[in-house]
Amino acid sequence: MLIQQNVNGSDFFNRSWVEFKVGFNDSRGNYWLGNDLLHQLTKDARYKLQCLVKARSNGVVYVANYDTFLVGSEASNYTLSVANYSGNAGDSMSYHNGMMFSTYDRDNDPLQEHCANYCASGFWYDSCFRAGVNMMQGRDAGFSWYDLPTDAGKEMKYASMWLTC
Secondary structure, eight states, X not given: OEEEEESSOOSTTOOOHHHHHHOEEOXXXXXEOOHXXXXXXXXXXXXXXXXXXXXXXXXXXXXXXXXXXXXXXXXXXXXXXXXXXXXXXXXXXXXXXXXXOBBTTBOOSSSSSOHHHHHTSOBOOSSSOSBOTTSOTTSTTXXXXXXXXXXXXXXXXXXXXXXXX
């Protein structure tokens, strides 16, 4: 099941807490399932996470799989639990493990700097990111998967996140 897709690195994901709570999409294929539904689907730990990222430099699609993927309730600010990486993309999501979700109108990251404002997108920010799947293309190190193999660089052309069994 598709839970996130960023097809062009636009500012599409610079959204409010409420918008991320209920989900949103556009006609180009940019998509966020919604944090309430993510919590409902993952609270029993029956799904895994698969991230697909297409590198801008070489066009190769890289995969990051996680055997553990849970999203807490809104009362926990949708705290992320992600672990047990496998794949060829590098382990960028584990950096965000244990983080609360942040948006421009609800800062829950541990830094004094407001990561959701700086990154112009909602996500589970630490200091600030390694998995920039919702970020804008060309915004500092934006729209990047930090741990891609060095021959691929870090910049992405496409990113998607999937729940798998």
